[in-house]
Amino acid sequence: MNNNSITKRDEDFAKWYTDVVRAAKLADYTSVKGCIAIEPNGYAIWEKIQSIMDKKFKELGHVNVQMPLLIPENLFNQEKELIEGFAPELVWVTEVGDKKLDERFAIRSTSETVFCDYYKKHITSYKDLPKLYNQWCNVFRYEKETRPFLRSREFLWQEGHTVHATAEEAEKETKQMMDVYKWFNHEILAIPSITGKKTEKEKFAGAEYTLTNEDLMYNGVCLQDGTSHYFGQKFSKAYDVKFTNKENKDEYAYYTTWGKTTRMIAAIIMVHADDYGLVLPPRIAPKQVVIIPIGNDPKVDELANKYKEELLKNDITAYIDDSEKSPGFKFAEAEVNGIPIRIEVGKRDLENNKVTFVRRDTREKIEKTLDVNVVDFTKELLETIQKDMYNRALDRQNKLTFEAHNLEDMEKILNTQPGFIHAMWCGDEACETRIKEIKGCKSRCIVENGEKIDDKCVCCGKEAKHHVIWGIQY
């Protein structure tokens, strides 16, 4: 894959994005419209995401399960709010072989109904609580506009579904899982997301409230990247999930759900990638170091192998590109695939007592003498890259963070350079609707304990209640 085939990011962001997906061989289109094939390079990132998140979930006491893909229509209908939100995007199974089924089945677009149906049967007493279940699976939403990873009809995710004996405990869980998502984005993906509460208008259908993790892409467009919902007793009432509490009285259980999806891969691209292709933060890179031997020389091969073995022994995922391609081609391929560090070793380098490390994020070449401690230096460099990538993303985010005090401010910002827009809001949905008229700008989240940056609502001028972050979304 030649780097030249990637459209410049500043020229056409949307085309640049799909070029990077294709050039780094992350995913491809298929014969099913709106559904992608996640290719080895893309799926390896997802596996890495899964392994880190899953470990954290389990440390916090969660266990994995697998619920059915199909949902009977009558089960879905029990919770009206949910079906109304999802109805237009639901796909229905109606036939088996050449026979019509008596009842339609929806392919899950989310599994609240299924989990509640399960919990209803399996919870009797407060002693059965909490249940801290999660599942990794595929879901289906028939979206009109699709883009690889960003918005696919089928996507992969994890969905946590927990039930608790008290509201406090459930709310603590809702908050805790949002903290986990934020930690994951900041520490692992090097994405400085912001978190907060969704407004009533933007919250998940049927939830009491929704906490959200919002990323800012390089082009200033916002991306919702992980939500954690507190349902209170709403769903347990609709699905009859009851337990006997300590006072020996029947009580409806307190319910939370939280999910994060393959959309994270879109976020990694749109925050970190550049005109040369993908750039992977070291902590999420399936392969952290590629060693490229230059020229056919036993001594070069020996050194390359020594480096590889030493790095692998120290839990750094290194590999040698010993394919028959030219060094130049290998450099470009490592670059387009976003491998954080490339180590070049050649015959002439050995004679000159040097080895070259190339950072993918800055494309900087670092020459070291052959007595370099390759493990220590690589480890340190990976940490530096991780930190620098976070800081660069944060700088960009700060640069694209604005403050608005009235609709003219809003319009000016959105017409010049969109981003995170801080502005006060009265709490009235009408104002959200009015603001949405400006390029589809929506409230991203209410900042918790947000500083009062104005007394008046950015839209109507009435008394402001909340500090809200606004933006155009994917």
Add this chain to the structure above:
Amino acid sequence: MNNNSITKRDEDFAKWYTDVVRAAKLADYTSVKGCIAIEPNGYAIWEKIQSIMDKKFKELGHVNVQMPLLIPENLFNQEKELIEGFAPELVWVTEVGDKKLDERFAIRSTSETVFCDYYKKHITSYKDLPKLYNQWCNVFRYEKETRPFLRSREFLWQEGHTVHATAEEAEKETKQMMDVYKWFNHEILAIPSITGKKTEKEKFAGAEYTLTNEDLMYNGVCLQDGTSHYFGQKFSKAYDVKFTNKENKDEYAYYTTWGKTTRMIAAIIMVHADDYGLVLPPRIAPKQVVIIPIGNDPKVDELANKYKEELLKNDITAYIDDSEKSPGFKFAEAEVNGIPIRIEVGKRDLENNKVTFVRRDTREKIEKTLDVNVVDFTKELLETIQKDMYNRALDRQNKLTFEAHNLEDMEKILNTQPGFIHAMWCGDEACETRIKEIKGCKSRCIVENGEKIDDKCVCCGKEAKHHVIWGIQY
């Protein structure tokens, strides 16, 4: 869960099986007929299966991908043999929201069509080959009779799909992956499966030939547990998967697929479990050791914690059951859940300088003095249990392995005690059909380089060509 609620295995095997599934909390029925919820205890076994198999696949150069769940009808129709085999079990998506779709989509029952459609686009030259792809996913087959894990409408599996530039290489892959499956059953699941080639009648629709891994359950019924198919160029011709070979000529690619499913959990149960519940081979047990402190005593807790920490440090998955249940209840629960080793520590034991290890497989109690090296002893005991479980399963399998020389032999065996029946066969499908009349007995596999145990076909008496293993199947 009280052990008494499990039906005796020798009384009613089918009921015993579902009792074990329920008592060990592996899975439960759901509102979708024929689809199960895999509960935490069951899913943890699947996660362990995945991690070990996936590691092996990757060591052999395979990479994971994720293809779409839905298959357009016209794509399916391109390979007639495949659709005819699967058509009655396919479920179809026909509606989205309240609108009818122009074309039906099948939910994948297997993904040959989807992978070939992908490879068609991505393979140009022999330099692109081999492609060694695998995916872990859910599939759907609308079976009439279902039983948890054994036969579910939806199940989880891995499906390997590889394409090669030569027939030799593809056949080598087909054989290699069957060897991996056999290794996994023998070494990890402690199940002494047999492998061989399916007859034409029993092979996978559309394959040139099918290799199969066959287990024998405690009751003498056979279970197909993993297959590896060689397709030659059949599918590549149907789906136009071509490449330019080294001679610069167009050639159709050589294709293999191989799969193993959540059915393995059924095999573990039906080979190893007993009247007291599940019995897990140590290498597949998500939790290998449970430590049960008896009585409230700080010294007891201290020792339990010390044991746990030491075992965990040595990669033995140990946990303490410090719930509020009675020791008797905890013993029974550890037993029904099949935890390989239970360590009991009590105040009186400490005074008497002893600690008790209980093997789940034999229920034997082993008393040791407190100076026991808990890590060494546990490690050794886990290995002993693993080996003994395999040997007991092999003894049982040998006991239920018979030889037949004519139809009367066959009938007598099948009417007394079914099992693996060795018998010679002429190669004529009519004889397979005739034998099937005896309690549905089918050929399991042709033994490779099988000893000639008779000159004549067990059915028609004509010249025998193959040494075949027969049996009644799930």
